[in-house]
Amino acid sequence: MTGNKRFFQMMTLPAALLILLVGCGESSDYVAKVDGEKILQTELDDALREQYGTEVLDTLITNKIVELEAKKEDISVSDDAIQEEYKELAESYGGEESLQEALKANGLTEQSVKDNIRMYQLTKNVIAASIDISDEEVAQYFEDNKDNYGQKEQIVASHILLEDEATAKDVLAKVKAGEDFSELAKTYSIDSSTNEAGGEIGYISRGQMDEKFEEAAFGLEKGSVSDIVQTSDGYHIIKVTEKVPAEEAVFEDIKDEVYATVLEERINDEYTSWLAEKQEQYKIEKM
Template sequence: MTVYKRFLRMIALPCALIVMLVGCSESSDYVAKVEGELILQTELDEALRNQYGAEVLDTLINNKIVEMEAKKEGITVSDETIQTEYDELVESYGGEDAVQDVLEENGLTIDSVKDNIRMYQLTKDVIAASIEIADEEVAQYFTDNKDSYGQAEQVVASHIQLEDEAAAKEVLAKVQAGEDFAELAQSFSLDVDTSDEGGDLGYISRGQMDESFEEVVFSLEKGAVSEVVQTAEGYHIIKVTSKVPAEEAVFDDVKEEVYATMLEERVSEAYTSWLTEKKEQYEIKTK
């Protein structure tokens, strides 16, 4: 799961509760009926406050401290930064529609998510201002995690998935006779997610596919077509359209990325102690 997916799930409950608790109505409008008996808005408000009030209040206090510290340090978060983070969140979910579904499930809006992105970034920036990471530490982190920054071997491939071996052999014969692979995938493949795209699976890394499929797809040369391959999902004919060789990472090329990763980790580690220290410096009264 990506950082942004974790972030959205992390803020979903607190944000939704803040909206409900802080924006509670004081009217006696009802929110439900059971056999004609009313459940009032004020009853819902009271139940939410009793169950979640302390948690939400603590979140609001923490946010206020962060904002006050940011003001002292002259730290702000630009609209461009918020939009960039939001765009990456959307991309990690596979598009606006997928994000909108998650928002609706959790009673959130795009504005509320962007506000939480602002607070999340503001918190990071405020704590980061007190963290120093030496160049030697960055270099050592890179050495210890070098594999994760390199380019893993990848294959770009397409496939045609059939239900049984006999049908797969018939289609393979058509491929071998020179018929267009993409058109055959559109006509015969059972994989509805890729058939319209001519069977295109995109970039494949090791560990993504069935072991039998993976063994074949990484052994094929560019432009080659496999024999019939059996997996748990059926029978496949695979065509490799491109190959990306493994490439070792160069420190100077990824130095900034390594630093950003380290800073994120240090901020996360420091958050609780930083907040505890700041709470001792502020006069906080709850009612």
């Protein structure tokens, strides 16, 4: 999904507090002590209810409306779809282990996240069922955003970053003498994020790096090495190992992708009005 971390942050509060705010029994157990004085579980529960209770209750009411609408329209979310979304979320955190650490830090479980994913997807599916998107609308969106879909010009580059010009000149001389660029990067580069990888930065598009760095790098031929390039970071020696030319997108090739984007935007735009309309249709009683 797009913006996985943002979605995760949005859903954290209700999921973390749900067990405390809904159906938790009275308890005399304490949750902390200050100089021997107890802070009771009931005090924590009451404070959470007071601070977040309305927000969580509204979320539960919204979820119930979505579930009722889904049942009415025979709309569901498959386990495979939930697992795929969870997998993408894990990848956005750098892997399953990193995600599990984030869940633990936020007091969440894998199941609570999957429950939120299910509700997130169910909401989208229910609203999507009420949206009609024409071929003309999709085609116009593509024309208006064509640059976002085409292949931008890219290079694959490595660099050796030096602190002073004198050292940079010495290292450049070694490169020109035929010494291995990768080994020189490991030995001399002060860029700790790339030196162990032989200075490899990877794919670069315009607008990602310092302007002077890009001007030199994009002007190089495949396999060639730059002269010394000074930026605010220091003195660079740049090597380009691959060049990917810009390529304009063809609408028919990505029509489904464009449709999905248009649908996502329409769902976001219409969610508030859709929910307000449904709230008018259902009898909602808050105790």
